[in-house]
Amino acid sequence: MSLLIGSTTIGLILALLALGIFISFRIFSFPDITAEGSFTFGAATASSLIVAGINPLIACLCAFLAGMIAGASTGVIHTRFNINPLLAGILVMTALYSVNLHIMGKSNVPLLNVTTVFTWIENLSAAISGPEGKVMVIGWEVASKDLWLLLFCFLGILIFCLILWWFFKTNLGTAMRATGDNSQMIRALGVNTKKLIIAGIALSNGFIALAGAMLAQYQGFADVQMGLGMMVWGLASVIIGEAIINDNSVGFVITGAVVGSVLFRLLVAIALRWGLNPNDLKIITALFVFIALILPGVMKNKKKLTFKRKINAVN
C-alpha cells in the first residue's frame, strides 16, 4: 500500500513534467528536448539554493524561473535563427549539462538534514498525528506522513492545473493554442507567433524545472543525470492521458496529462515490483511511446484495408 501511495505521490510530482510536455508537444507541436536539461536545471538550482539555506519555496520559484530561461533560449534559437526545434532543444540541453555541473559543483547534491518543502509537510504531520503516526487505509497500515505528502502534492497539482486551465482560456492563452494549431491563420489575425512560441516554450520548461526541483526534494538528492529520458517519460504520460480521456477541450487534456502521469508511474512501480530489471525501464518506456505514436496510423490503415476488402468482395 505504501508503495502505491509513494508512486502516486511521485506521479503527481511528475505531472508537472507532463504538463510541461503537454504545453510544448501538444499546444505548440514543438518536440522540445530541452526538457531533459531543464528538469535537472530545476533540481540543481533548487537543491543548491536549499543547501545554501534559502527558503525552499523561494528555491522552487527560482527553479521555475531557471527553467523558463532555458525554454526561452530554445525558443529564441528556433524562432530568431530559424533552427529546427529538435536541434535548438539539443543545443540548449547539451549546454545545460555543463551549467548544471557548475551550479551543483559536483554530480550529486544530497538534501539531508536541510529544510525542504516536504520537511514542512512531515513536521505538520508529526504535529497532528505524532512522529510515528499510522493510519489504516482499506486494511493496510500506512504512515500518516505519506498520506499528508500525497494530499499536499494533490492540492499543489490541482492549483497548477486550475491556473493553467484559466491561462489557456484567456485571450493570450487562446492565441497560444491557435499558434500551435494554425500559425498562418493567427499571424493573419495580428499575433506575433515568434513571441508566443518563445513564451510558451519558456512556460513549458518552467513547469518541467519545477518538477525536477520537487522530485529532488522528495527523493532527497539532485543528480546531474536525473533528467535523462524525462521527455519520453512526459510524452508517455500525455499519451496515456489522451487515450483515457478522449476529449480535446483544454480542461480535459490537462486532467488527462495528470491522470496519465500518475497511472504511468503506478504501472512502472508495479512492473518493477514484479521483477522488471530497472535497467530495462528506459527501453520499455521508449517502446511504449513508439507503439502509442504509431497505433492510430496502424488502426486507420487496417480500417482502410478492411473497407477495400469489403468493396472488392462486393465487386
Place this chain on the structure above:
Amino acid sequence: MLSIENIKKTFNAGTVNEVKALQGVSLRIEDGDFVCVLGTNGSGKSTLLNAVAGTFLVDEGSIMLHNTNITKWSEHRRARFIGRVFQNPFSGTAPNMSIRENLALAMKRGKSRGLGWGLPQSLITNFKKMVQPLNMGLEERLGNPIGKLSGGQRQALTLLMATALKPDLLLLDEHTAALDPKTAAKVIDLTQHLVSKDNLTTLMVTHSMQQAVNLGDRIIMMHQGKIAYDFKGDDKKRLKVNDLLSLFDELRRKDNIDPAVASLIEENYV
C-alpha cells in the same frame, strides 16, 4: 487607400530556381474600391497579394496604406489594417479549436491580447447573431471544433472572421478556387454582401473570369510579374468574359515570340 509604388520581388535570387515574381508593380486603390486581379499561373497575382499582406518583404518599392508606410512592417503588424481569406479553406481557421474560439480570435485582430477571459458570454450571443445569416445551422454548433466542418463552411466563417472588425483592406486570395461550384457561388454571394455592407476596400485574386466580370468595379490583369491591363469605370462595366479571353490569348501569343523581338516589333509597328 492603398498605394503600391514600383514593387519588385525575386525569389531564390542568384540560383537556377530564380523567379522574378514581381517586376515593378504600381497600383493605387481608392477607399471602397473592389478590385479583381486576374492572370495566368505564375503571373504574380498571388505574390502581389502576399506582398501587400506582408508574407514576405519586397526587394524594392513601397507600399502605403492610409498614408502609413507599411513596406517594412511584419505580417502580424499589418493585420491591424488587413483582413485575409486564403485559397486553402483549411488555412484560415484553427481546426482543433471551437467555432466560437475561432471567432473570438478574430474579434481581437490586430489588438493586444491580455489575460482577459477569451470567451465572455456577451461575445457568444453576438456570435449566434453573426452566423445565423449563413443559414448553415452553425448557431447551435458553436462549441464544436471547426475542423469538423466542410471546406465551404470554413471558408464562409473565415470570411466572417476577416470582416468582423471592419478591415481597412480585405485581401481575398482565390478564396473559392478549392470549392465546388455551388459552394463557391454561395461564398461569392456572401463576399458581395459583406463587402457592400461595410463598403470594404477589397483586393481579390481570382482565376474565374466570370467572377471578375460580375464582381467589383475594377479588373487588373497581370502577366509576367507586371500589370498588363487595368480596366475601371465604364470600361470595366462593358467588359465581357470573351473580351478577357481574347486578351489572355494575346498575352499568350506574345509569349511565343522572343521577348526582345516582341519589344522591337512593338516599337516599330504598334
